[in-house]
Amino acid sequence: MRFPTKPSRTITTLRLSPTLELPPDTTIRRVAEQSCLALLQSCNSFNKLTQIQTLILKLGLRNNPLVLTKFASTSSELDAIHYASSFVFSSDADIRVFDTFLFNTVIRAYAQTGDSKDKAVYSYRTMLDYGVFPNKFTYPFVLKSCAGLARLNLGKSVHASVVKFGFDDDLHVQNTMIHMYCCCDEGVESARKVFDESPKLDSVTWSAMIGGYARLGHSADAIALFREMQVKGVHPDEITMVSVLSACTNLGALELGKWIESYVKREKLQQPVELCNALVDMFAKCGDVDKAMKLFRQMNDRTIVSWTSVIVGLAMHGRGEEAVSLFEEMIEAGVTPDDVAFIGLLSACSHSGLVETGRYYFNTMVKKFSIMPKIEHYGCMVDLLSRAGLVKEALDFVQQMPIEPNQIIWRSIITACHARGELKLGESITKRLIRNEPMHGSNYVLLSNIYAKLLHWEKKTKVREMMDMKGMKKVPGSTMIELNNEMYEFVAGDKSHHQYREIYEMVDEMGREMKRAGYVPTTSQVLLDIDEEDKEDSLNRHSEKLAIAFALINTAPGTPIRFVKNLRVCEDCHSATKFISKIYNREIVVRDRNRFHHFKNGLCSCGDFW
């Protein structure tokens, strides 16, 4: 909320006399009090607020709770509220007689403003210290601030006072509590507990929990809960759909995503811009970027999020030039890019090898749009240079950065070293990373990969032992695939699926056909110190190959195959998938950790550049 733009007549005629003194007559005092309240009622600028403050001091109303309360609640603008609240709290008045509303106003102002969430919580604690009782309106503000701060213990302590003051049966408070827990990394169980114990549940409760699951990466639980919601007969609304769509996006569940789209149409749900954005994002990230683009073109209202979603979508599919031209179109349409849009644009340049374009936009961002580059922007630039094979330039760039490079940045360079055969350089950077962060598992994996490529098996074994000793594990690679609206997950060597025998037979057949077509296994990818034949066997049991075999068995010839990998696709699987796309005449769309690969007729859209 902002001040009204139209100036108020009452205030513009205000004149302050430096010699004004009020006689100690109560009637006159009351008139003064009423006048102040009226002035505050029509106060419309920060400047006038300070004038009224002077008047309050002059009229001797410094400790009048009614006036002070009104003063503090005049505006929702942060500067004004901050100013007013410090004036109020520094008064000699007995704060205990202040209304709860005053504190709620202050807490709300802080809760709704960017970086002031901690002040909201502080004001809430001040409220308790002064013995002013919170009410049912206080907690949604406080819990929202805890959500923004994402501090679980803080949230738990507020939860305890909610119970203590008896507001835990209020539906609004319950729902905000679920939301709060869902904003904390380790909060999902506490959220579910509140959800399960709620005597009343409405669509907001369900949406909060579904959205929370999706946000915290428990997307399968999000979808399961959505199904439960339908079974219980609770009607989802458009906000529920946004949450479910975000879970579909995470999982790569295109079929379910399409179902949501038709549900929205069938049930004639409202389609606010957030829902359209979620649909665009879902289609782009589930592999159908053309459909995402089509929806984007049909939208009447577009926010920066809409533009960014589709730019990022194109970037992920390696369509960097289109992403760049869309960015230009956005600027022409009068939408000012923000820091996130630039991350999307720079990553588009990076995935498509547009080195000069990326450099140009990095400079434009700083010079023309005055956006201070964050670590992510530097990360994109380092990635851009590294992927293009400019390892030395990337290192120079890192040395000139005004901020400390993070893990992600070093890892880009190390990956580039690995790909370009600069193994010695890669080794020395990785060793330094391990010295700095000895408990970060992925550093050891990087070093181990480099030794594998150098064929230094002894050193590799040592790295492995070191990881075992420290109790660290490599994140296992997994592949998810959707079939008949169900998601199936495969890990390497997986035998949990009931069709596993058929799947392995198919894998063997694929191997024979591929070899006949000229495929040579990339055995240096295998990180185990075993002989070549076993290495080949181990490659054939990668989760991607199991998923492809599963899809070949269970889908009609010619049906496109789509799946999602949790890690970057490995060199051998990339090469094998190209062969498979040709041999079995299938379009195969793979989303890996970073981007999409569209395999068709023996070629990949990434041009072997990823």
Next chain:
DNA sequence: TTAGGGTTAG
């Protein structure tokens, strides 16, 4: 005189 769940990157 005040209140709850939603979209982009990392």
